[in-house]
Amino acid sequence: MPGSDEYYLYETNEKGEQVLVKSLRSEKKAYIRFVNRTSRPVSVWWRDYNGHRQHYVIMPPNSYYNTDTYISHPWEFTDACTQERYVINNKQIFRAPECIANVQTRTTWYITIGVRSLLSTVMLSVASRLNNVEHVDALGLPKMLANELKSLVDKLRTQVVINHARR
Incomplete structure (x- = not known):
């Protein structure tokens, strides 16, 4: 795996209890195709048996990724x-x-924006x-919104630089 993330996630089970999201049993296989239906690159994550988030792949827009997994294994997409x-x-x-x-054919699941x-x-x-974080100041936004927008512009510009470097 390219990397793991120590961020834990909890969900409410059928009894109303907060439980750690993690892989449970590896008994019933599932053959999956994830399709990225967004216009953005998507990171695919699997939760391991300790609840750690394990990075699998970055899917380009409108691409697919095949994986063999198990019914009780949780997947996330960012x-x-x-x-x-x-x-x-x-x-x-x-x-x-x-x-x-245990169905031997691959099933397709579409990743979309919530x-x-x-x-x-x-x-x-x-x-x-916006091409540059300095352009945010010209918008006259409240400081909190301006800082949030600057951070987002910086993230998007960093991604553009990384994508050009990979070519």
Whole structure:
């Protein structure tokens, strides 16, 4: 794995208890194809047996990634640059459904953008149009918004530089 992330995630189970998101059993196989339906590069993460997030791959926009996994293994998806969380079927944590356990054909699952707030949508739109963080000051925004926008512009510009360097 290229890297791991010590960030832990909890979810509410059917009993209303907060439980650590982690892989459980490796008994029922699932053959999965993740398709990136966004216009952004997507980082694919798997939660290991201790709940650590393990990075698998960065998927370019409109690409796919095949993996063989297990029904109880959780997967997550984030924007490779901004770390915005993406979804499959409007859920931030994907686990293959029981109905595809041990089926020998690969099933396709689409990674999409979840519901964004108006603020997030506008910030991303404005940041993607600015070439430099210094241009943010000319907008006359409140300091808090300006700092948030500068950070986003910097993240997006860093991603552009990395992408050009890889070519």
